[in-house]
Amino acid sequence: MKQHFADRLAAACKAKKNSLCVGLDPRWDLLPLDLRRRHQTGTLDGVAAAFEEFCLRVLDVVAGLVPVVKPQSAFFEACGPSGMLALQRVVEKARRLGLIVIVDSKRNDIATTATAYAEAVLGGVSVDGVRLPVWPGDAMTINPYLGRDAVEPFLTCARRDRGGVFVLVRTSNPGAGLFQDLRVASAGGSSKPLYQMVGESVAAWSEENLGECGFGDVGAVVGATHPDELPQLRRLLPRVPFLVPGYGAQGGSAADTAAAFRADGLGAIVNSSRGITASFTPEEKDWPAAVTAATTRAIKELKSATPMGNL
Amino acid sequence: MKQHFADRLAAACKAKKNSLCVGLDPRWDLLPLDLRRRHQTGTLDGVAAAFEEFCLRVLDVVAGLVPVVKPQSAFFEACGPSGMLALQRVVEKARRLGLIVIVDSKRNDIATTATAYAEAVLGGVSVDGVRLPVWPGDAMTINPYLGRDAVEPFLTCARRDRGGVFVLVRTSNPGAGLFQDLRVASAGGSSKPLYQMVGESVAAWSEENLGECGFGDVGAVVGATHPDELPQLRRLLPRVPFLVPGYGAQGGSAADTAAAFRADGLGAIVNSSRGITASFTPEEKDWPAAVTAATTRAIKELKSATPMGNL
Numbered sequence: 001m002k003q004h005f006a007d008r009l010a011a012a013c014k015a016k017k018n019s020l021c022v023g024l025d026p027r028w029d030l031l032p033l034d035l036r037r038r039h040q041t042g043t044l045d046g047v048a049a050a051f052e053e054f055c056l057r058v059l060d061v062v063a064g065l066v067p068v069v070k071p072q073s074a075f076f077e078a079c080g081p082s083g084m085l086a087l088q089r090v091v092e093k094a095r096r097l098g099l100i101v102i103v104d105s106k107r108n109d110i111a112t113t114a115t116a117y118a119e120a121v122l123g124g125v126s127v128d129g130v131r132l133p134v135w136p137g138d139a140m141t142i143n144p145y146l147g148r149d150a151v152e153p154f155l156t157c158a159r160r161d162r163g164g165v166f167v168l169v170r171t172s173n174p175g176a177g178l179f180q181d182l183r184v185a186s187a188g189g190s191s192k193p194l195y196q197m198v199g200e201s202v203a204a205w206s207e208e209n210l211g212e213c214g215f216g217d218v219g220a221v222v223g224a225t226h227p228d229e230l231p232q233l234r235r236l237l238p239r240v241p242f243l244v245p246g247y248g249a250q251g252g253s254a255a256d257t258a259a260a261f262r263a264d265g266l267g268a269i270v271n272s273s274r275g276i277t278a279s280f281t282p283e284e285k286d287w288p289a290a291v292t293a294a295t296t297r298a299i300k301e302l303k304s305a306t307p308m309g310n311l
Numbered sequence: 312m313k314q315h316f317a318d319r320l321a322a323a324c325k326a327k328k329n330s331l332c333v334g335l336d337p338r339w340d341l342l343p344l345d346l347r348r349r350h351q352t353g354t355l356d357g358v359a360a361a362f363e364e365f366c367l368r369v370l371d372v373v374a375g376l377v378p379v380v381k382p383q384s385a386f387f388e389a390c391g392p393s394g395m396l397a398l399q400r401v402v403e404k405a406r407r408l409g410l411i412v413i414v415d416s417k418r419n420d421i422a423t424t425a426t427a428y429a430e431a432v433l434g435g436v437s438v439d440g441v442r443l444p445v446w447p448g449d450a451m452t453i454n455p456y457l458g459r460d461a462v463e464p465f466l467t468c469a470r471r472d473r474g475g476v477f478v479l480v481r482t483s484n485p486g487a488g489l490f491q492d493l494r495v496a497s498a499g500g501s502s503k504p505l506y507q508m509v510g511e512s513v514a515a516w517s518e519e520n521l522g523e524c525g526f527g528d529v530g531a532v533v534g535a536t537h538p539d540e541l542p543q544l545r546r547l548l549p550r551v552p553f554l555v556p557g558y559g560a561q562g563g564s565a566a567d568t569a570a571a572f573r574a575d576g577l578g579a580i581v582n583s584s585r586g587i588t589a590s591f592t593p594e595e596k597d598w599p600a601a602v603t604a605a606t607t608r609a610i611k612e613l614k615s616a617t618p619m620g621n622l
Contacts, residue, residue, distance in 0.1 A: 027423070074425075074431075075424070077427070079445070082392070085391075088392065110482060117385045119389060125390070132355055134388070143456050145479060145482075147484065147486040147488060149486030150484055171457050173458065175458040177458060179509060180456070180458060182495045182508060184493045184494065194490070201490075
């Protein structure tokens, strides 16, 4: 039987001695020129084929270096059905290479609809009593706005499949505060920001199913672009694994992510997307070497500036 | 040039003399038995083909009766790439039949990622300077939790394409209140629920671009299962079109939706999914007749209990 998600994640981070997550957010304009030329048919199928080839090659490069990858569903979806097929192949190859795969799709809905989204990533969809994989990740991102019974189907599917869920808590975009920062009245006349209330629900869900490493299977997405909030959230949610976007291209520094970790270096995954997959000019022939160098550089930087160095 | 989204929606509702939206949420277990048998291959491709055939036939039945349909992305996605192809064909056929199509996918992300989600539905994705349609709806549902700059790319794409966006404000599920009902501190020491704050942002976005009918191109999803909140939201957001789920199978009555409308019958679309597309037993041979009857019945019920009767 598969190990608990948090333990699998911890083992993968220990094996690679880092917890960098490579975000696979393919963008046509940022692809190597050679690769673009071979797929330049003026069709979405051509774009999807280019995305697939690029991501599969990135996987070959980073699989030996990092424990986790995070394909961004939006860019594949924007290529239509052939893009979704490319996403499927990228997820499958990453799993075959032993990587932990977080499908970043920020899904949300209610009841059986949420179950449909959840099963597609976590555990597969049942046809004639047989579960068939669709986009078979280890975990997925979800949006909490719809509340308790909208989150629960994702937890149910994750637990049946020994997978994980990362709930948006504090996102890394400049305008995140419009709702996330609203002050919510709490007991005793005090108040706290909405994202903290969401974080507390995430903590309660995560505590329901802790792994041996001490972390639960429900994580929180907490942007590195709010460095003052990370230490506070880590204190409030000691057993919640954090997925930290915003490092690198979005402006967060390695040191900004330090507070996301437990002292032993577990408990946080730091994502870098463009910082790695767009670390070269399109003209660059040996772009895989640039991807290797950018990955190694990010790992080194994070290990020296955060508890990741203790892994 | 295309008309403003709210004016197109109003014209469609006036032409059909109702504002019922048929939700296309195909579920294998609820499909007609005959249809299932013909596609029973034990594969996701078989399920996708069954969903497609079923939805296309439903479209033929309802296109003359209602102004709007709302395919639910989750059920198509759960069939993998072939499901996404089915979704594409369903959206395309609905548009060809002159229906307004709301793609219900509750998408959300930041910056260029949000743009990728938005363009796929609203206006198409640019390849070599040519915009290619992906799932070419008239509008889509989005989740507001990520804030201002996460919503804006959807508005930009909607406005370029003269389409619309429906933002989740108050959802119809029993557990919706976990975050949506939190009391948020507002000016003057008073407080109001989070969903109202979200609603006020939606109103501000919608006012930026009003149609001749007086409604904007940014709508709000407001469940019929909270009938006491509908009149209050309609008062607070007089120019925001409402998409009202929860009528029928989810427990909301026709009368519960009445407050969503402006006195002339415009301003609200009431959705029914299972109440129409699962209005027959799987053994029923003439299930299209049952769909016609259920649609006609729902329209009659809504017209007698709400201002929809004034259309």
